Amino acid sequence: MLRIRNLKCYYGRIRAINGVSLSVRSGELIALIGANGAGKSTLLQTICGLLPRWEGEIEFEKEPLQGLKPPAMVQRGISLVPEGRMLFPPLSVIDNLKLGAYLRYRKREHQGIFEDLERVLDLFPVLRERSRQAAGTLSGGEQQMLAIGRALMARPRLILLDEPSMGLAPFLVRLILDTLLQLKEEGITILLVEQNAQAALRIADRGYVLENGRIVLEGNAVDLLADQDVKRAYLGKDYREFCEGRA
DSSP states (O other): OEEEEEEEEEETTEEEEEEEEEEEOTTOEEEEEOOTTSSHHHHHHHHTTSOOOEEEEEEETTEEOTTOOHHHHHHHTEEEEOTTOOOOTTSBHHHHHHHTTHHHHHTTOHHHHHHHHHHHHHHSHHHHHTTTSBGGGSOHHHHHHHHHHHHHTTOOSEEEEEOTTTTOOHHHHHHHHHHHHHHHHTTOEEEEEESOHHHHHHHOSEEEEEETTEEEEEEEHHHHHHOHHHIIIIIOTTHHHHHHHHO
16 A cells, blocks of 8 residues: 655755655554654655655555645545644634545535544544533543544545654553554554554554664564564563563
């Protein structure tokens, strides 16, 4: 579905991504892990058209994405859940969700939008309870649910998520990741950027490890969880206790 070859991305003269190649097959949940500053967010922003200066090849469903702007990416079927959620705090939950379907309103897909709105509110019942509440007054976990729901309102075939567990309590992290598994079962393809490598790899099909703008490891998620270098660098000293606690 998504294929990236020899991608190089720039901020001015600084090269933030240096020759990355990866693929995401339809129906997969792929984890992209790495330390702060490794280039994970830059990669997602480039795919979505938010970072215009790049070299290499990005193809989505065998069509090149070179030169396309963010609205065109959404029309192609790619939605981003950005780091920090980037909601519109004064607007209500419902209005934030409707903004996710902005391009569909222009096509007068009103019935489909209503159906998808109900689907999102069923997926996250707390958002239905707070539907008229300003987004800025929600808790961090509720805001993350809203950000995911807004992305779903575009009817994406591929969702890119940037650090969805950031700042959330452990039980909310589990809720969000369980939701991603449910979306995968419904046929949505997911590329998940996460610093919580343990959690990400445990729900992923495959994973990539990004360091200093380069892919240094890739493979099945189970194999990466067992890799000694990954354990040392990304899973932390409490990895064994984490696994035993989840068994």
